[in-house]
Amino acid sequence: VRLASELRRAIDAGQIELYYQPIIELASDRIVKAEALMRWKHPELGFVSPATFIPIAEDTGTIHDLGEWAFAQVVKQTGQWRNLLGPDIQISLNVSPAQFNTGPQTFQRWIDALRTAGVPGANLVVEITEGLLMDNAPGIRDSLLCFRDAGIGVSIDDFGTGYSSLSYLKKFDIDVLKIDQSFTRNLSPDGADFALCEAIVVMAHKLGLKVVAEGVETAEQRDLLCQIGCDYAQGYLFSRAVPAGEFEALTLRHT
Ligand code: G
Ligand code: G
Ligand code: MN
Ligand code: NA
Secondary structure, three states: OHHHHHHHHHOOOOOEEEEEEEEEEOOOOEEEEEEEEEEEEEOOOEEEOHHHHHHHHHHHOHHHHHHHHHHHHHHHHHHHHHHHHOOOOEEEEEOOHHHHOOOOHHHHHHHHHHHHHOOOHHHEEEEEEHHHHHOOOHHHHHHHHHHHHOOOEEEEEEEOOOOOOOOHHHHOOOOEEEEOHHHHOOOOOOOHHHHHHHHHHHHHHHOOOEEEEOOOOOHHHHHHHHHOOOOEEOOOOOOOOEEHHHHHHHHHHHO
């Protein structure tokens, strides 16, 4: 209860910050994208994990304010990074299922805001989870069409861990699959997870999708992912999520 009411004020109090975790293109070894991840610096509790406060925000409705705040930050930041890091930089933003409840109007507003800021849709990727696509609400389909028309990428987070069927891959216009860290963690050349990763990459490429492997922590995991043609990797091997200034410095140094 206490966290819930404090979270409502945390945005205005400047306690929420967006960190950015680099996403590396495996073929070129370059930082070409980043995932924006929220951090809450609580005055007494210290750092509160989004794994704790996002579910609270979803239950209490604060997710709408948090989501709008994060989007606005990302637009501003992406506009600056287009100039500084290159016009092809892509920033991905996690969007909760609850943010789809209001239908495509929310995202139509986002598209207007991008246009006003002079940031092309192609610089933004929306990360959603498989569960959202199992919901047959027509608003979801319309929202995804809205993203597609604006050139905004759509990425499936935690791919392979949900209870969903694969049929949504042909029903919706998806651009990227993010292989969940639970598959990446124990990659070994003769293990089941390696076979699963390879199958995901083959399937994705046949469907015209790109693949990001999450939770890449070792050079061996990276090499195995390269071997099966995985497109991108994200994880502690490259960097944790870092403040915007650090991401900028890291990217300028790395490329
Ligand atoms: O970084 P990590 O502890 O950084 O994040 C935990 C989870 O919290 C992520 O997997 C992600 O699903 C969620 N999360 C982080 N930032 C955001 C955000 O801005 N919006 C939403 N909806 N979820 C987020
Ligand atoms: O959006 P998503 O639910 O996938 O958030 C990714 C989560 O995974 C975040 O909490 C992030 O901090 C965490 N993470 C990112 N890279 C690594 C990694 O290499 N190893 C581990 N164990 N966790 C990671
Ligand atoms: Mn994510
Ligand atoms: Na994930």
